[in-house]
Amino acid sequence: MKKRWGVVILVLGILAWAAGVIGPGLFILLAVVSVLYFLLQAPLTCIAIGRQGRCRNNAQGMLRGCWIREHKWQGVKVLFGAGGGGQHRSAVLTADRQQMSASFGVATGMLSAIVALADFVIK
Numbered sequence: 001m002k003k004r005w006g007v008v009i010l011v012l013g014i015l016a017w018a019a020g021v022i023g024p025g026l027f028i029l030l031a032v033v034s035v036l037y038f039l040l041q042a043p044l045t046c047i048a049i050g051r052q053g054r055c056r057n058n059a060q061g062m063l064r065g066c067w068i069r070e071h072k073w074q075g076v077k078v079l080f081g082a083g084g085g086g087q088h089r090s091a092v093l094t095a096d097r098q099q100m101s102a103s104f105g106v107a108t109g110m111l112s113a114i115v116a117l118a119d120f121v122i123k
């Protein structure tokens with residue numbers, strides 16, 4: 001559970017914000033932190049694709065890849081499109097349940113931050 005702290009703060013943040021316990025400012029902060037968690041800390045399988053197919057080592061976060069030097073920051077290239085193209089990107093992001101839930105977490109966190117920001121600006 002300790003490894004899932006990013007998920008926990010995102011869920012608690014959404015609940016606390018919906019219940020009016022915390023303001024949008026604090027919620028934006030929590031959402032941003034949880035997005036960073038999914039990108040840099042979440043326990044996942046490596047996103048890199050090698051000659052033998054997809055690397056299956058454990059990695060930390062979507063962007064960082066595993067311990068193999070060539071795989072470090074592979075996720076950055078995949079997600080931000082240096083080569084590979086969109087099709088490859090979605091194939092990677094839906095490759096397994098961990099990557100899918102991490103992508104979902106990033107999307108939720110970013111969306112939450114945007115909604116909270118709009119709320120912050122409008123009020």
Ligand SMILES: [Zn+2]
Binds near residue numbers: 046047055057065071
């Ligand atoms: Zn790897």
